[in-house]
Amino acid sequence: MWSLPQQxxxxxxxxxxxxxxxxxxxxxxxxxxxxxxxxxxxxxxxVSYSPSSHHLSILRSVIQGSFxxxxxxxxYTRSFNGFVAKLTDQEKQKLAxxxxxxxxxxxxxxxxxxxxxxxxxxLKDTSNRKPTVESDTIVGVIDTGIWPESxxxxxxxxxxxxxxxxxxxxxxxxxxxxxKLIGARYYGTSxxxxxxxxxxxxxxxxxxxxxxxxxxxASFYGIAKGTARGGVPSARIAAYKxxxxxxxxxxxxxxxxxxxxxxxxxxxxxxxxxxxxxxxANDPIAIGAFHxxxxxxxxxxxxxxxxxxxxxxxxxAPWMMSVAASSTDRRIVDNVVLDDGMTLIGxxxxxxxxxxxxxxxVHGANASTKCSVFSASSCEAGCLDKDLVKGKIVLCDSRDGxxxxxxxxxxGLIYANDRAGDVSFIVPLPAVALExxxxxxxxxxxxxxxxxxxxxxxxxxxxxDDSAPRVASFxxxxxxxxxxxxxxxxxxxxxxxILASYSLIxxxxxxxxxxxxxxxxxxxxxxxxxxxxxxxxxxxKTFHPDWSPSAIGSSLMTTAWLMNKTKGLxxxxxYGSGHVNPVQAINxxxxxxxxxxxxxxxxxxxxLDDKKVRLISGHxxxxxxxxxxxxxxxxxxxxMAAQVSDGVQVAIKFHRRVKNVGNSNSTYKASIxxxxxxxxxxxxxxxxxKSLNEEKSFDVIVAGTGLPLNSMVSTSxxxxxxIHSVGSPIVxxxxxxxxxxxxxxxxxxxDSLRNDTSPEYGGGVRRQRxxxxxxxxxxxxxxxxxxxxxxxxxxxxxxxxxxxxxxDR
Numbered sequence: 001m002w003s004l005p006q007q008x009x010x011x012x013x014x015x016x017x018x019x020x021x022x023x024x025x026x027x028x029x030x031x032x033x034x035x036x037x038x039x040x041x042x043x044x045x046x047v048s049y050s051p052s053s054h055h056l057s058i059l060r061s062v063i064q065g066s067f068x069x070x071x072x073x074x075x076y077t078r079s080f081n082g083f084v085a086k087l088t089d090q091e092k093q094k095l096a097x098x099x100x101x102x103x104x105x106x107x108x109x110x111x112x113x114x115x116x117x118x119x120x121x122x123l124k125d126t127s128n129r130k131p132t133v134e135s136d137t138i139v140g141v142i143d144t145g146i147w148p149e150s151x152x153x154x155x156x157x158x159x160x161x162x163x164x165x166x167x168x169x170x171x172x173x174x175x176x177x178x179x180k181l182i183g184a185r186y187y188g189t190s191x192x193x194x195x196x197x198x199x200x201x202x203x204x205x206x207x208x209x210x211x212x213x214x215x216x217x218a219s220f221y222g223i224a225k226g227t228a229r230g231g232v233p234s235a236r237i238a239a240y241k242x243x244x245x246x247x248x249x250x251x252x253x254x255x256x257x258x259x260x261x262x263x264x265x266x267x268x269x270x271x272x273x274x275x276x277x278x279x280x281a282n283d284p285i286a287i288g289a290f291h292x293x294x295x296x297x298x299x300x301x302x303x304x305x306x307x308x309x310x311x312x313x314x315x316x317a318p319w320m321m322s323v324a325a326s327s328t329d330r331r332i333v334d335n336v337v338l339d340d341g342m343t344l345i346g347x348x349x350x351x352x353x354x355x356x357x358x359x360x361x362v363h364g365a366n367a368s369t370k371c372s373v374f375s376a377s378s379c380e381a382g383c384l385d386k387d388l389v390k391g392k393i394v395l396c397d398s399r400d401g402x403x404x405x406x407x408x409x410x411x412g413l414i415y416a417n418d419r420a421g422d423v424s425f426i427v428p429l430p431a432v433a434l435e436x437x438x439x440x441x442x443x444x445x446x447x448x449x450x451x452x453x454x455x456x457x458x459x460x461x462x463x464x465d466d467s468a469p470r471v472a473s474f475x476x477x478x479x480x481x482x483x484x485x486x487x488x489x490x491x492x493x494x495x496x497x498i499l500a501s502y503s504l505i506x507x508x509x510x511x512x513x514x515x516x517x518x519x520x521x522x523x524x525x526x527x528x529x530x531x532x533x534x535x536x537x538x539x540x541k542t543f544h545p546d547w548s549p550s551a552i553g554s555s556l557m558t559t560a561w562l563m564n565k566t567k568g569l570x571x572x573x574x575y576g577s578g579h580v581n582p583v584q585a586i587n588x589x590x591x592x593x594x595x596x597x598x599x600x601x602x603x604x605x606x607x608l609d610d611k612k613v614r615l616i617s618g619h620x621x622x623x624x625x626x627x628x629x630x631x632x633x634x635x636x637x638x639x640m641a642a643q644v645s646d647g648v649q650v651a652i653k654f655h656r657r658v659k660n661v662g663n664s665n666s667t668y669k670a671s672i673x674x675x676x677x678x679x680x681x682x683x684x685x686x687x688x689x690k691s692l693n694e695e696k697s698f699d700v701i702v703a704g705t706g707l708p709l710n711s712m713v714s715t716s717x718x719x720x721x722x723i724h725s726v727g728s729p730i731v732x733x734x735x736x737x738x739x740x741x742x743x744x745x746x747x748x749x750x751d752s753l754r755n756d757t758s759p760e761y762g763g764g765v766r767r768q769r770x771x772x773x774x775x776x777x778x779x780x781x782x783x784x785x786x787x788x789x790x791x792x793x794x795x796x797x798x799x800x801x802x803x804x805x806x807x808d809r
Contacts, residue, residue, distance in 0.1 A: 034086040036073065036107040038250050040287060041081040041100055043294075043618030051077040058101075059085060062094040076254055079261035080291040084251050102612045103281035109247035110272050110285070112144060112202045112527055117209075117494040120328045120468070121532070123231055123539060123582040125214075133542040134234040136162040138182070139211045139534060140265030140297075142256045142272065143203030145196045145241035145503075148181050150204060150519065152212030152228065152501040153237065155179035167238055167263030171196035180213065183238035185259055187252035196241045198503040203239060205523055206271050208501035210531035211235040211538065215501075218520045220508070221351035223332065224462050224499045228520060231535020231582065232542070238265055248272050250284045257288025261295050266541060268292055268299040269534030271527035273314040275306065277481040280603070281612070286317035290616070293319040294596050298541075298549035300534040302526035303489040304476030310573065312476040316488045318635055319599050321537070321553050324575050325475040325495025325529040326563070331465040332424040332497045332522065334432040336414060338445060339454040346432040347417065347424040349497075349522050350460040354430055358454040359411045360392045361446050364401060367394060367408075379415075384408035393430075393455055395442060402427050406513055412457045414442060422473050423496055423524040428507070428514035430457045469563060471574040472496050475526055478573035479643070479733055483606055485633040487641040487731055490553065491560055492575035493536070495529030497522055536582035543586045544661075550594040550636075551659070557638040558591070558726045559584040562716070572714050572729045577639055589662035589724025592638045593695075597621055605630040640717070641731040644706045650678065650732070654700040658719070658726070660689040668719040668726070670698070676713045678704035678732060687719065700730065707734040 039058075044051070052075045059068045073084035084107065087095065096104050118124070135158070146153070148171070155178035169177035171184035172195025184196040198204045211230040218228035240260055242252035253272070260268055270285060280286045289299035299320040306312035315322035336344040339358050364384060368376035371383035379394065379401025386408050393412040394405045405413045406429050417433035425433065434442065446453045472495055480488040502521035507514035533556065540552050547555075560578030596617065603613055604623035614622050623629060633642055633654055640654045660666065666689050670682040680702050687696045700717060707713065712733035719726040 034071070034088055035092075036251065037085060037087050037092055037104050038107060038254055038284065039083050039085055039095065039104050040102045040281065041083075042102050042612070042615030043291070043620075044077070044079075044081045045618060051075050051081060051083075055083040055085075058095070058098060061098065062087075062091045074251070074255070076258045079258045079295070080287070082254065084254075099611060100615065102615050105250065105282040105284075107250045108274065109249055110243075110253065110274050111247050112200070112243055112272055117328050117498055117532060118229060118231055118535075120330075120494060121536070121580055121582060122584075123536065125229075127583050128586075129234075129539075130542045131234050133545065134232050134538075135159070135236070136164075137232060137235040137267070137538050137542055138162065138165060138238055138265045139207075139232070139235050139538055140238045140240065140260040140263070140268045141203060141207040141210065141531075142240045142242055142253070142260065142268060142270040143198075143206050144200035144243040145186060145198035145203045146181065146184065146207050146237070146239035147198045147204040147501065147503040147505075148176060148178070148184070149504075150208065150212075150501040151215045152204075152208035152230070153178070153181045154213055155181070158236075161236060162264075164264045165236075167259070167265075171239075180236060181239065182236045183263060184241070185239075185256070186241035187255050188249070196239055197505070198241070199505055200243065200245050201503040201506050201508075201521060202243070202271070202523075202527060203241065204503050205498075205500045205521060206269060206527060206531040207237050207239060209498065209528060210267075210269050210535040211237050212501055215520075218499060220349060220499060220518060220520055220522050221459075223349060223351065223460050224330065224497070224522060226499075228499060228501070231532065232538040235538055238263060243272065253284040254288060257284070257292065261288075261292050261297060265297060267534050267538045268297055269531045270299065271302040271525075271530045273302055273304050275304075275314065276312070277314050277316045279482065280317055281608070283317070285315070286320070289317060289320040290599070293549050293599070296549060298537050298552050300530050300537060302530040305474045305525050305527075307471075307475045307477050308473055308574075310477050311479055311481045313478050313480065313488045314476060316480045316482050316486065318483075318486050318602060318637060319549070319594075321491060321533060321556070322489040322576070323526060323530045323533045324489040324492040325472040325524070325526045326469040326492040326575065326579060327422060327465060327467075327472060327496045328494045328498075329465050329468040330462050330497065331468075332460050333463050334424070334460040335458045336432055336434070336442070337456050337458065338442070342445075344434060344438050344442065346414075346434040346438065347421060348432045348460055349424045349426045350430055350432060350457065351426075351516075352412075352430040352457075353459045354412065354456050356456055356458075358456050361395060361414075361442070361453045361455055362389060362392045363395045363443060363446060364397065367392075379404045384410075393457065395439070395446075397439075399425075399433065402431065403511060403513070405429065405431075406511065414439070414455075414457070422470070424460065424522070426509040426522065428509050428511045428516075432457055469494070469561075469579050471563065472524065474524075475529075475574065478576075479641070479735070483632045484643040484733070484735070485631065485641050486635070486637060487572060487576060487639040487729065490576040490639070491533060491557055491580050492563065492578065493529040493532035493580045495526055495532075496524045498524065498528040500528075533580050536580050536585065539582050540585050547591070548593055548595060550598075551591040551661075554591040554593065554638045555585040555588040556580055556582075558728060559588050560727070562727070571712070572639075572731050573712070573733075577727070577729055587662065587724070588726060589660075589666075589721060590658040590668065590719055590726045591661055592636050592656060592728075593659050594636045598636055601630060602632055602635045605632050605634065639729045639731070640700060641729075641733070642702070644732050644734060646706050646708050646734060648706040650702060650704050650706055652702040652732075654702075654730075655697065656700065657695050657697040658687070659695045660692055662721065662724050664692050665690060666721045666723075668721045668724075671718050671720070672715055672730075673718065674715055676715050678702050678713060680715065680730065682717065702730075702732065707732060709734050
């Protein structure tokens with residue numbers, strides 16, 4: 001544990017916000033404002049080096065007198081070089097010109113972005129495993145902490161931690177690690193709990209999704225019941241708490257990466273991100289992931305929850321995997337039954353039972369004597385009259401009325417869901433979200449009913465969803481805003497209605513009035529999809545412990561199931577290479593490998609100057625002298641993308657190399673499918689290998705005429721030896737501004753060539769919680785779902801009878 005110097009103007013909780021500043025007297029006795037910045041210096045030099053002394057020396061070049069020591073907040077010394085300091089704007093500008101500094105950026109705040117899901121993606125209990133190697137695998141979880149007492153982290157039947165583990169259990173007061181949860185650290189947060197205990201729930205959920213134990217009978221009040229488990233249940237977990245309900249500071253993120261790398265984790269999963277992509281040199285997650293990659297550690301990062309806006313993906317560095325969210329074949333739904341027997345299907349995770357009792361319906365507009373019709377209709381705070389809602393189910397035009405309905409004492413709530421209908425939310429009273437047309441139907445029903453209309457809200461249930469997997473509405477989309485020639489996100493995994501372990505000190509919803517506490521909770525978001533791919537990556541690593549991070553990423557990407565385009569959206573910008581397929585990934589045939597030197601060339605190609613490249617690499621690498629810097633698309637990446645202009649002749653070459661990890665004597669033939677308006681050739685089109693780990697190079701040459709603004713064309717390159725199919729998406733695009741404006745030429749039958757099997761699912765929207773940090777999106781059916789079941793008793797018995805048709809997950 002570390003603590004910040006306690007000085008005037010510094011928060012006692014140790015957490016700095018983007019607007020935090022300290023007003024101090026300088027040696028000139030002038031009042032100045034000092035903000036908190038991260039100063040990144042690259043790799044730690046190989047020579048004998050005292051980081052803290054050096055950091056003070058650097059600060060002395062811009063700060064005079066005794067204020068130097070007061071300005072240094074902390075140093076990063078274990079895995080990379082840097083420090084946190086309080087600086088004036090003038091001091092920051094002077095420091096930025098120092099030849100030893102790679103970048104300086106503010107201490108920004110980032111945000112956090114399973115019974116059935118692992119079976120859905122094909123990684124079943126019966127799948128081939130290597131339990132001894134899996135037990136030596138350590139998954140590092142950078143998140144909101146962890147609930148160590150969860151059954152998912154019980155260490156029964158676990159031996160001592162792997163000998164390679166160099167970490168510690170520094171979880172704070174009353175926090176105990178064990179042989180499953182082998183390490184914990186926490187960093188300055190605004191939480192009331194100064195420890196690694198999870199006071200948000202998010203970190204416990206993601207950790208158990210990636211590597212939790214088998215827990216039988218897991219459910220949320222009986223909903224989605226089954227055996228919960230992570231992707232690698234025999235693996236160990238190390239938890240690094242960098243967030244609380246308010247967010248996650250850059251300073252803490254940097255510290256967690258610094259520790260996790262040095263502690264010896266094998267995989268890092270981080271379901272945290274910013275609202276938009278950042279330059280790599282100013283992104284603490286990208287920087288941390290780069291240094292993890294150098295040490296052989298793959299980082300998995302959530303793509304973000306700002307979809308479906310084009311260009312909204314925030315995780316874009318090529319040395320880490322960006323994970324989109326998709327659905328599973330289980331959907332949580334809820335039903336409203338009107339007193340005429342009509343059943344309306346909506347969305348919510350409703351654990352409350354009204355015992356089929358009918359209650360009067362009242363619209364917010366008719367339940368207020370102190371607000372305008374507009375405000376009352378939305379059930380704005382303070383509008384509802386308790387006497388007018390007592391014993392009734394209230395209808396609110398906005399989900400913002402949930403708290404008001406609860407506080408006013410409503411029996412239940414029906415609210416309009418004006419967003420996509422693919423996520424169900426948890427609220428503290430019986431409630432259901434109806435798609436707008438269905439909601440309007442209920443309002444009309446109330447108006448035309450000769451007697452006061454009544455209804456009941458049923459308990460939610462799991463329903464089979466044959467359309468899965470589909471990319472979730474909230475999942476952030478490409479193209480990559482920083483380097484458009486690198487396709488992001490990389491892959492999709494289950495991120496909708498995921499059941500996993502939870503913290504017992506916070507309610508399952510985001511409402512403080514909610515008194516419930518649960519061992520398992522249902523959440524949605526790319527925060528939930530990210531640990532699925534982390535678990536899949538750890539699974540692959542157990543079979544290939546010597547593979548590089550890029551080789552593991554390549555195996556997951558090139559074996560992914562292709563997905564049908566999401567309705568109205570944009571193919572590979574939604575899901576990258578496709579839907580994760582862990583079992584197939586352990587035998588991909590070929591891999592696209594890349595190492596530090598390859599990524600250094602990539603950084604040179606995007607304009608990073610040689611001085612900074614030398615600092616980042618610890619003076620081991622530099623940009624090529626006397627030659628062109630190359631293009632980002634020259635990186636040996638498993639996917640291929642290029643931004644092209646309108647009306648110009650296109651002549652693009654993607655140079656790639658692949659390593660044979662399949663059969664020693666094998667011949668692969670290339671095919672491009674489907675055909676596009678571009679002429680695409682692969683040279684050579686046949687690759688013959690005589691031994692394992694042999695590498696061959698090839699070029700993909702694209703010719704044709706450019707694309708109109710807001711359009712894209714995509715196809716796939718597949719290398720096949722008759723046993724393996726190694727697929728790579730090829731995407732040509734002109735800048736996409738809105739998904740409505742985009743025209744896609746992608747066809748959806750490529751899966752017949754890529755993989756002849758079918759799939760499944762697999763930090764945040766935030767599940768059912770409506771917190772700002774998780775960029776929440778509501779869900780509802782895409783069209784009114786009206787089923788006439790009369791009388792009401794028949795409707796109720798129908799639901800009971802249908803329970804047997806729903807899979808127990």
